[in-house]
Amino acid sequence: MTIATVKARMPAVRWRTVPQYQGFVSDGYYQDRDGRICYAPPPHEALDSLARMLADPPPPMVQAYPIDGKLPSPAQLIAVRAELAKAPRAVIDEWRARGGHLEVVPGGDCSRHPQAPGRCYGFCYGDLIVVAGERGLAVLHEAGHMHDRAKIRGGRFSSTAEWREIHRRLPPHIFARDLWRGDAYYRSDPLESFAECFGKYYHGGENRAELPADVRRFILGTVAGA
Secondary structure, three states, rough: HHHHHHHHHOOOOOOOHHHHHOOOEOOEEEOOOOOOOOEOOOOOOOHHHHHHHHHHOOOOOOEEEEEEEOOOHHHHHHHHHHHHHOOHHHHHHHHOOOEEEEEEEEOOOOOOOOOOOOOOOEEEEEOEEEEEOOOHHHHHHHHHHHHHHHHHOOOOOOHHHHHHHHHHHOOOOOOOOOOOOOHHHHOOEEEEEEEOOOOHHOOOOOHHHHHHHHHHHHHHHHHHOO
């Protein structure tokens, strides 16, 4: 989807050129050098949780993907970016080095994205992460998948004997917060349980507190060994 297509579908929006982006921008949306539609929060929206990312701006990673001419709201993009900023810097830097980026679609699921595997609130496709704007918490889960896939030679963290044993012993309550998928979805697959535990750990708060000690140690160990 090019900026020209979006401009054609959104004729009421006033687009202007901003030199530092070398492209069009409106209300924080802009086109990067590769033609991708991205979002940069204006200074007054530089929340404390974004300070680390804004102090060292990455290449355009959080991008708005239009569906039927609609874009996710700036508030949704800020929330997604803030959630992404909670991931370990080593994981983000490695992903950036591979050219990875994140696209946000409007609405509550990603099924209209061309790479979507079906109805979902987030997915990985190569080095691309896609999440729905209304489900920002999916970012860290998908970052967990990206980390699982990219950081171990010869396999995944989730395929190790240690994680499979941890997966087998996971208590029944820790996935209860996810009303979309439900506990059985994560409990059925070590790959999904790893990604969700990674997301819960780095989201922090009650999500981290309810993880067993062996899960927290394993997640930390994967990043320490990155």
